[in-house]
Every structure is written in structure tokens, then in C-alpha cells.
Amino acid sequence: MFGYYLDLALRSLRRTPILTGLMVLAIGLGIGASMTMLTVLHVMTDDPMPERSAQLYVPHLNPLPLKGNFFANGHDPSDHLTWPDAMALLKAHRARRQAAMAAGYLLVRPVAAGLRTFYVSGRYATADFFAMFGVPFERGSSWSAADDAASAHVVVLADSLARRLFGSADAIGKMVRLGENDFRVIGVTTDWQPSPLFYADSRAKRYSDRDLFFLPLSTAVDLNLNTDGSADSWGKTPNGDMRSATTAWLQFWVQLDTPMQAAAYKQFLVDYSAQQKSLGRFQRPATNAKLYSLMGWLAHENLVPGDVRLQMWLALGFLLVCIVNVVALLLAKFLRRSGEISVRRALGARRRDIFVQFGIESAVIGVAGGVLGVLIAELGLWSVRHRPDDYAHIAHMDASMLLVTLAFAVFASTMAGLLPAWRACRLAPVLQLKTL
Helix, strand or coil: CHEEEEEEHHHHHHHHHHHHHHHHHHHHHHHEEEEEHHHHHHHHCCCCCCCCHHEEEEEECCCCCCCCCCCCCCCCCCHCCCCCHHHHHHHHHHCEEEEEEEEEEEEEECCCCCCCEEEEEEEECCCHHHHHCCEEEEEEEECCHHHHHHHHCCCEEHHHHHHHCCCCCCEEECCEEEEEEEEEEEEEEEECCCCCCCCCCCCCCCCCCCCCCEEEHHHHCCCCCCCCCCCCCCCCCCCCCCCCCCCCEEEEEEECCCHHHHHHHHHHHHHHHHHHHHHCCCCCHHHHHHEEHHHHHHHCCCCCCCCHHHHHHHHHHHHHHHHHHHHHHHHHHHCCCHHHHHHHHHCCHHHHHHHHHHHHHCCCCHHHHHHHHHHHHHHHHHHHHCCCCCCCCCCCHHHHHHHHHHHHHHHHHHHHHHHHHHHHHHHHHHHHHCCC
């Protein structure tokens, strides 16, 4: 029966090409506009590490005084840790792995002739950074906890930076001059770039920034290397003292493999905050200590700009207007076929048969509208990629969003056809047959 109803639907649509085109266009425009923005929202809120995110957490302490305006820059300074707090959490070692980190921005001085100096962004981190995040290595390895303790002058390079400095030669064991200091290359990673760059500070461009070098955090602090991120101070802080208890600038991540470990670590943070409050460092309640999951942290950071959400709701509103127009067109089309419906009813067709027939016709319109919607959405995403926004380059429709677009179009048109189909199948055939 499905093939028969499909044939009836195609015949009916071919009989009214202009009306059919208008309905397909309405569905296509609504689906194209809405799926453009839904795709942007999807890629911006996607899990950057789906295989590890369930085990990654961010400890959140609040050392801020009770009084003071700490949010003038539009972010929460307590989203980062001070040096004493980060070192205390590292020393406690209550997680399977833990790493403190901060962004760096250094001048590279190539030794090869013909290469000019240039600046690159990178990361100062403790040794567990690589194992915890699963950073893939092409050659060599990361530094050890002993290197952290010794403030070793070692560096791990991303493959693109290694090739830029040394060409096709093996970079392991060679020296690189960063800023005013020389470092020995001990590892080369692939050009690893999670999107978003979830572990970066709140001021980073998380959809376009990437780390091209990695240095031990202790080495960076000892050498007073340039940091390229958030640093907020309160109280009496010596100028430039990154070890101060009143300067928050470090990001901190831990790996906790089970919910029980996460609960225990959360209690450890509460106990630590209570201890610091009893010592007079913290003024706020110990219960302010939090433990965010990776996806919870991204939600807390509110990565999606307000204009993207507004554009999404406007696009969905436009889709609703398109569906209302399709309902009106289908209602007019189906009711105009009252004579045909009455003849079918007189020949034994049930109301359910009429309803299914028109439902399939609506679905066919949805499939055609969905195909058009995909093309319009791709055009919309192309225009988004030409915007200057940080996230613009990631606006691509993947296979899952393609299937969602087609399914959404069929669903929308089928829902639009429910009322017209119900009204059509409720027609009294006797009254219509008298007019034939």
C-alpha cells in the first residue's frame, strides 16, 4: 500500500507544480535557516574529548575576599588557581593524574640561516598534562615529575613548529631558543588541537588557538617567562610575583576514573577550603568549593556567544512561520480535492486510508524540502565561515547533522500535514458526491 500511496502523492504534486514548489521552498528556507544555526551551536558545544571527558574535572576554589569588585573584566577570577593552591593540590595527589598549566607566548629564535624570529603560543604545564589528555606523540616523549622538580630546560614541540625549525631532520635532542633561553627538544607531538581548547583560560580564542610548544611550568616560573592568559590580583601583591597567594592565573585539571573518586575529591576540596579559611586565607564558605566535569566546565564558561543563541531562536521562529504557511497551503490543496476524496470513500476507502495518503504526500514534500534545506544550510554555513568570529572556521555540517536535517524536514512537513489531512478525512462523502 505504501507504494500505491506514494504514487498517488507524486501524481498529485505533479498536477500542481507551482503550489508544490512554494511548499518545498517554504520548508527548504525554514529548514536551511534553522539548521545553519543549529549546526553552529552543535559544533560549538560538541564534546572535545568524547573518549576521556567523563574522567576529566576542574577543581574550583574561591580565595577572593568578601568585599571588592572582582568581575569588572567580565570573568570570574576564581575560575583560576593561585600558585600556592595549585601546588597544594599537586602535592596532595588525591587524583589519579593532575596538572597545573598556563598559556605562554614566546619569541622563537631559529638557529637556521634565513629564518626570522617569530612568536608562538604554547603551554606551561606539569608532567601529567600529556598522559591525562592523551596528547599523541610522533617522536620522543614528555618530561617527568623529576624534570618538574628540577625545573629542567626541556621542551616538547608540535610537529608543525618542529618542521618549521628543523625541516625533515629529527628534532629530538636539538636545542631551541625561546625568548632568551635555550631548551632541549625531548618530544614532538602531532598538531593536536581539541575544539574547543577546553583547558585554556577564559580569555583564549578556544576555537582557533593551539599550542605549538610545551614547557615545564616550574621552569617557566623560575625563568619568569611571558604568560599569555588571565592573571587577576587582589590585596597586596608584589608586582610580577606569580607565586603570590593573591594572584589567580593557573588552570588545573584532574583525572578521576569513577564517580566515587569524584565525590571523594569534591569532599577534599571542601576540607581544603575549610582549612584555608581557618588559617585566615579564605573568607568565603568552604562549600563554595566545586568540582566541574569537562562538559560542565564548558557550560560554566558559557562559550556560546549570546548572538549565536539569539540567531538560532530567530531561525527557529522563521521555521515556525514557514510551517504555518505550509499548513495553510496543504489545507487549501487537500480540501480542494474533496470530490476525489468522496469517490474514494464511496469505493470503500477508510478515513485512516485517506489520512495516511495525505500524510505520505506531506512527507514527500518534506523530503524535497529537506534536500533543498541541506543546500541552503550549506550556503549559510559557507557565509558563517567567512565571518571574523573565532568559531567561524569550524562551521561544517557533519554526517549526523545531515541526517538530522533531512529527518527534521520530513518531521516538520508531516506535522504540518496533520491538520489538513485530518480535515480532509473528516469530509462527508455524501454531500460532496451530490455536487459531482
